[in-house]
Amino acid sequence: MGGVKCLTASKRRWVMLCILLGLGLSSLGSAIVNIALPNISRSFASSDAAAVWVVNAYQLSATICLLPVASLAESLGLKRVYAAGLAIFILASVGCAFAPTLPILVSARLIQGAGAAGVAVAGVAFVRVVYPHRMVSKGLALVALAVAIPGALGPTIAAAILAVAKWPWLFLVNVPFGLAVPLFIAAAPPDLRVARSLDLTGTALNALAFGLFVVGVGTLGTGDGPIATGEIVAGLFCLGLFVRQQLQHPMPMLPFDLFRIPLFTLSVWTSVCSYAAQILAYVSLPFLFETSMHLSAVETGFLVTPWPLMTAVTAPIAGRLTIRHPASVICSVGLTLLAVGLLLMVFLPTAPAKWDVAWRLALCGIGFGLFQTPNNTAMMTAGPVGRSGAASGMNAAARYIGWSLGSALVSLIFGLGGDRGAISCMVAAMAFALMGAATSSARRFR
Structure with a gap:
């Protein structure tokens, strides 16, 4: 992989620190908010079912973005995609903390999930750029710990923060780690790119398929059966179109x-x-x-x-x-x-x-x-x-x-x-x- 030979041990440590921080934050983003959902529900005077969309939005956005982001990482380079993903994640955290309404909070979580997808896809793959072949397993072991430990400590961290502050601080704690973005850009080596354009049709069908289906299942909970059924059927139809389109594509995402x-x-x-x-x-x-x-x-x-x-x-x-x-x-x-x-x-x-x-x-x-x-x-x-x-x-x-x-x-x-x-x-x-x-x-x- 490009850049390995010119990467010193010191730079490798700094790059890996940035990668592990980003992966840890994206894992924490999934685990830390659950505990605060009842508080968020009361804060916005919303129903429990509506508050759950603070979690849904993050998961759904990350799911929709994973395959397109993986394709972008090959064409734009892992370095650019990782840095952009982490920057988007941090900026969206600020938006979450200062959201005046539940819909705006959910929208900020959608953006945060997109950033998390960039971190997850490019961060793990960049390990092969940072380490020579004989040391890749060491890097992947560190990645596994960076994902597992925040997930394990998420509820405890949330409890500790909520003991002394209100729920917006669950998002503001991410902001200082934004310093990892310029550090990563300065220390990370260039990586190889593939001449590949983003499959816009596949990206749109992927988003519609997963988005409509998951939103439809959530809509069922509101008792609006006809609309929910329409969303689910439309999502499944788009999924069929997506699979068919991918089968005919020379470089499919699937x-x-x-x-x-x-x-x-x-x-x-x-x-x-x-x-x-x-x-x-x-x-x-x-x-x-x-x-x-x-x-x-x-x-x-x-x-x-x-x-x-x-x-x-x-x-x-x-x-x-x-x-x-x-x-x-x-x-x-x-x-x-x-x-x-x-x-x-x-x-x-x-x-x-x-x-x-x-x-x-x-x-x-x-x-x-x-x-x-x-x-x-x-x-x-x-x-x-x-x-x-x-x-x-x-x-x-x-x-x-x-x-x-x-x-x-x-x-x-x-x-x-x-x-x-x-x-x-x-x-x-x-x-x-x-x-x-x-x-x-x-x-x-x-």
């Missing part, structure tokens, strides 16, 4: 060659189901704790922490287990444990002790940790080495598609479920976890 590998395709679907289960629980838990159990936002943040904390602890152990045991088995066991933990949350006592909640969520975290690393390994190694970039893009896309679908379902369930909305979300999350376990098991026969 990696059809990888989808012809059953192991890869099943790993993608396992990932979608699992991340949908995760976000269904993550977004609904604050409402369960603050509305039903009357806990403060700070207490809620600390009470949610066992899940991501145990995920961070279990993920490296699962990676070592993958060396000796099939990934399909480890993932299936993990997702079954996740489903059991969610089922136990459904049957919480009426006035549970905090310990009763904590050990159940810890079980969920252990199960999710057992799934995450083996499934990512299976997905990244299912295809040829030369297609690692495309596999990485689909890995991120599967994660964001699952999050977007789960977030939209939370809006639907809260719109229809009344006071039992949070419990209904747990049941839906359990169903997705079991579907993921079944899909993972199918890999044993491929």
